[in-house]
Amino acid sequence: MKIGPFQLSSQLLAAPMAGVTDRPFRKLCRDFGAGLATSEMISSDPSLKNSRKSTLRRITAKDNELEPVSIQIAGTDPQAMAQAAAYNVDQGAQIIDINMGCPAKKVCNKLAGSALMKDEALVADILKAVKAAVDVPVTLKIRTGWDRQNKNALNIARIAEAEGIAMLAVHGRTREDLYKGEAEYDTITEIKRSISIPLVANGDINSPKKAAEVLKKTGADGLMIGRAAQGKPWIFQQINHYLENNTLLAEPAPEHIHQLMTQHLEGLYHHYGEVMGPRIARKHVGWYLAEQPFGSEVRRHFNQLQTTEAQQLLLTNFFQALAAQQLAPWINSLERS
Template sequence: MAVDQFDLFCAVREREWPYKPVILAPMAGVTDLPFRRVVRHFGTHMVFSEMVASQAVIRTVKRTGQMMEMNNDQCTAVQLVGADPKIMAYAAALVCNMGVRHININFGCPVRKVVNTDAGSAIMKDERRAASIMEAVVRAVNVPVSVKMRLGWDDAHMNAKAIAKIAEGSGIAMITVHGRTRQQMFAGKANWAAIAEIKGAVSIPVVVNGDITDVTTARTALVESGADGIMIGRGALGSPWILSEIQDAINQPNMPNAQTTPHQGITLCSTTATMRIQTAKTHADYMFEFYEPRTAIHISRRVVGYYLKWLPNIAHCRRMLSSLNSRDQINELLDTLLARIGVQ
């Protein structure tokens, strides 16, 4: 059964949720509704939308509406990005009127197009503006508001701890920290230990993010950061079950086994080749339900590629993928692969 995002959030904040949450990270161009559906089906309770520009929410651009679509389960947090407190607050109120039950504020995006508008990680350079945005958004809505940030702008300006304290004072319910600076972009290794200092400075939940891809990295990140939960982005590409696998592993013996969670047609057994291909098929189906066919084909080629890259001797199929032009052709390729490994 779907867990309401608002109730879950309150439980995490009040320490009544006995498990450490494992959360799907917001990823622009990736965590669309089909992707979130697949991740949710494996038993993950908290998933984030792609970032949505606050200005665009107000202009109600069609694409933006799609990004926020929630599949009626109230389990998606919508992430807003922007630099103007009033616009961010107005956009937050608008998405809450659409039924969204958790707002996340983006203070982490390193992309030049975003930071050039003083938004995303650029806000970390201006703590007063950060405070104004958080206060305005918290005041504008009556659902939990969380923040996602980096360690700081660069090595000389690692001010995540200061912003975390401001966030707590502004009524922010949870903080996620990607253990890199903006200057690092995605280079180097996420510094989980640096998050421990932030965790020690506030009493609201702190979530560790960056380079967590399996149970081992999840356990190490939790030990080094002392965080209350984990957020996973790239590790879920082509492996959407990884969140619930980690969720089970880090929460044992308390966490109910993921295999008892209803997976709506996807069998959670192990990460076998069969499961990868079957999940790729389901994911592609969701894409054709959600997007118009041209867009669905375009995105499916990339998404199916993520699943196939883990399989042995698959280079030829991956090359074929790029030339496929219809849903039938995509299904045919995946069925051929299933037949090759002995599943009809």
């Protein structure tokens, strides 16, 4: 799949997720075969440009990010969005992604994210302004509509194509749905039949077989993986392998998962520092441990740890006990300590 001049190495994309797809997580996704991993959303509000959050989320040329470098921006004012796009391109962005899919209340209450789908004229104004402000591809992420009675994703898709958007990603739920129920792909299928720009399907793509089913049903050019990659970044490798060979890869061995977690945590500590790093690590470790025996008990103890050394030691001891088939006694010793 191509986005502008960029030929992606895979038709699988890592979904931009606030609080998740930071630099260490994006690297893991790319290492496991994601063709693109877009940044967390960055507000277009000029007053927030130099905030700690925006600075940590921004990608600059010195970060050695795998190309193409894609930055997601969010906001409601066409001029502010255009300025944010231009600023991020100056900093090293090679693709600008516009967020019109986030269902979070704090975003929608500002009429940003998926709330923008209520105002198709404003959508067109934002796309036009951003497209005119940069000379890199501009992509767009949307939902199927505001609610089930107002599914206007097809209209938005046609606007996007008319304004020169290089790729459209559609999550198969409305804003009102949040993440409840199951994603539907009929709307995505209809959009694919109606536009000629690359279309990426998103929502509940959580296994290799599901990925193949969604591709077949929708005819989409690519798939966007979000929550299914949390604590399981190797899902990109598994899906790519299945799509190419029609065979399933085995789950990684515990020692490989430990090695991966160590790499991920070291990346978080480096990116956020020794105070914030351990705090950010907690949610990621919780996702990794979700399918491990005694995972909830280990997570509870992990979340009490304040230092990088203590966190890494706990995980080392956990995987050693797992390999020795001594988890229950080890957990009991933790509970007594």
